[in-house]
Amino acid sequence: xxxxxxxxxxxxxxxxxxxxxxxxxxxxxxxxxxxxxxxxxxxxxxxxxxxxxxxxxxxxxxxxxxxxxxxxxxxxxxxxxxxxxxxxxxxxxxxxxxxxxxxxxxxxxxxxxxxxxxxxxxxxxxxxxxxxxxxxxxxxxxxxxxxxxxxxxxxxxxxxxxxxxxxxxxxxxxxxxxxxxxxxxxxxxxxxxxxxxxxxxxxxxxxxxxxxxxxxxxxxxxxxxxxxxxxxxxxxxxxxxxxxxxxxxxxx
Amino acid sequence: xxxxxxxxxxxxxxxxxxxxxxxxxxxxxxxxxxxxxxxxxxxxxxxxxxxxxxxxxxxxxxxxxxxxxxxxxxxxxxxxxxxxxxxxxxxxxxxxxxxxxxxxxxxxxxxxxxxxxxxxxxxxxxxxxxxxxxxxxxxxxxxxxxxxxxxxxxxxxxxxxxxxxxxxxxxxxxxxxxxxxxxxxxxxxxxxxxxxxxxxxxxxxxxxxxxxxxxxxxxxxxxxxxxxxxxxxxxxxxxxxxxxxxxxxxxxxxxxxxx
Numbered sequence: 001x002x003x004x005x006x007x008x009x010x011x012x013x014x015x016x017x018x019x020x021x022x023x024x025x026x027x028x029x030x031x032x033x034x035x036x037x038x039x040x041x042x043x044x045x046x047x048x049x050x051x052x053x054x055x056x057x058x059x060x061x062x063x064x065x066x067x068x069x070x071x072x073x074x075x076x077x078x079x080x081x082x083x084x085x086x087x088x089x090x091x092x093x094x095x096x097x098x099x100x101x102x103x104x105x106x107x108x109x110x111x112x113x114x115x116x117x118x119x120x121x122x123x124x125x126x127x128x129x130x131x132x133x134x135x136x137x138x139x140x141x142x143x144x145x146x147x148x149x150x151x152x153x154x155x156x157x158x159x160x161x162x163x164x165x166x167x168x169x170x171x172x173x174x175x176x177x178x179x180x181x182x183x184x185x186x187x188x189x190x191x192x193x194x195x196x197x198x199x200x201x202x203x204x205x206x207x208x209x210x211x212x213x214x215x216x217x218x219x220x221x222x223x224x225x226x227x228x229x230x231x232x233x234x235x236x237x238x239x240x241x242x243x244x245x246x247x248x249x250x251x252x
Numbered sequence: 253x254x255x256x257x258x259x260x261x262x263x264x265x266x267x268x269x270x271x272x273x274x275x276x277x278x279x280x281x282x283x284x285x286x287x288x289x290x291x292x293x294x295x296x297x298x299x300x301x302x303x304x305x306x307x308x309x310x311x312x313x314x315x316x317x318x319x320x321x322x323x324x325x326x327x328x329x330x331x332x333x334x335x336x337x338x339x340x341x342x343x344x345x346x347x348x349x350x351x352x353x354x355x356x357x358x359x360x361x362x363x364x365x366x367x368x369x370x371x372x373x374x375x376x377x378x379x380x381x382x383x384x385x386x387x388x389x390x391x392x393x394x395x396x397x398x399x400x401x402x403x404x405x406x407x408x409x410x411x412x413x414x415x416x417x418x419x420x421x422x423x424x425x426x427x428x429x430x431x432x433x434x435x436x437x438x439x440x441x442x443x444x445x446x447x448x449x450x451x452x453x454x455x456x457x458x459x460x461x462x463x464x465x466x467x468x469x470x471x472x473x474x475x476x477x478x479x480x481x482x483x484x485x486x487x488x489x490x491x492x493x494x495x496x497x498x499x500x501x502x503x504x505x506x507x508x509x510x511x
Contacts, residue, residue, distance in 0.1 A: 097436055097438065101436065101437070101438050102437060102438050103436065103437040103438070117393070117438070119422075119433075119438050120393065120421035120422045120438075120439075198425065198429075202395075202421065202422030202423070202424075202433075203398065203422060203423050203424065203425060204420070204421060204422050204423055205423070207421075208422070209423075216425065217398055217400055217425065219326065219329050220323065220325035220326055220329065220398070220400040220401060220425075221325060221400045223329055223332075223333075
């Protein structure tokens with residue numbers, strides 16, 4: 001038992017150690033001051049945050065609905081919600097084209113009426129990131145809602161609180177840790193998104209080139225910079241893990 | 253017998269040098285599949301190298317060729333990071349030079365092709381693109397290769413020569429990614445290799461522009477130091493340079509290497 005487990009840990013940890021060892025630390029100030037890198041980092045943070053807000057706004061109500069028993073098609077909806085989790089991101093990007101692209105189901109009439117098309121815009125980055133991040137939020141919040149004690153809600157209702165008031169004043173505070181975990185997870189997933197973004201949104205500096213795309217492009221000409229940017233993203237991921245510590249590590 | 257044949261082809265390749273074609277032996281011998289090589293090739297070579305690979309396997313029984321197609325610069329990085337490749341065919345001399353400079357080539361790289369750019373538009377040309385100047389029109393959604401990859405570097409030369417400042421909405425990471433945006437109808441026009449327009453068939457249309465013939469990229473090919481089967485790698489390079497290989501490449505729209 002111990003040996004395969006040790007192999008598993010080594011397998012997951014060694015690549016990260018490799019990044020830290022090979023990263024050209026002395027060049028860090030010069031490479032990180034590069035305006036393209038700063039642009040990509042800024043774009044990544046802004047779009048990932050916007051995606052997370054969208055996920056919260058539509059994902060929490062969806063999770064609430066999924067946690068309520070006794071409506072038909074619930075299991076089908078839950079299965080559909082988890083599809084982006086297992087779908088290859090590039091396929092997700094192509095799928096977004098078929099609906100929101102200039103020749104897509106919704107995109108075509110929109111383009112013909114207004115001349116607006118979504119691909120190649122920062123909004124498209126947000127859409128691609130929301131598509132892959134939403135399941136993380138919904139599943140976290142749904143799990144929290146299921147684990148919450150329903151009797152508090154029932155008590156509030158019998159004391160005369162409206163359903164909306166019960167949701168805002170009882171349910172949400174009860175599942176706040178689950179929402180926090182889902183928020184952090186979906187933000188991290190949005191930040192790391194690559195496949196759907198490069199397929200659907202594109203790769204233009206300042207508009208659609210996020211950090212993961214910048215890392216990929218730097219590999220073409222400047223592997224040192226790619227290493228260093230990878231370390232930056234690794235640092236962000238570790239920070240996220242730190243924020244989640246109470247959620248996950250305390251369960252061990 | 254097979255070993256002798258491969259050695260003969262390899263010797264011919266060594267003698268052929270720059271741009272010269274050598275007819276590859278088409279005789280095949282029976283034997284177990286024991287020669288496997290991996291060829292890293294520019295994305296723009298996808299269709300023609302698949303054909304050449306199949307022909308090469310037929311001509312050399314017991315030989316298996318696998319391909320890794322991608323942006324030349326990505327492939328060069330992978331090779332320099334120690335990827336187990338036997339042959340590298342790049343879409344520009346400068347990309348090949350990064351491999352040569354790192355000492356990962358086996359022998360000199362041979363220039364074997366040239367390729368030029370063409371404007372590609374969706375079928376029917378909905379945005380009425382007529383020439384290079386349309387790339388400077390912010391109302392038209394145009395896509396170019398990133399300047400870090402060979403097709404983007406060549407596009408930069410073309411625009412610089414024409415004194416046009418393009419305003420693309422996207423920068424693809426390889427030429428096939430750029431072409432895909434036009435084939436999907438999401439972009440009004442892109443600048444890709446002439447050969448890619450041909451390979452895409454009827455989904456897209458190519459538009460020639462006068463500046464294209466003066467700016468070409470040269471494709472070099474060479475065996476790699478990491479190869480465990482240098483003889484087969486050499487034979488494959490020779491086959492690409494042979495009359496058989498040349499026929500496939502010319503049919504795909506590539507031009508001969510210039511001296």
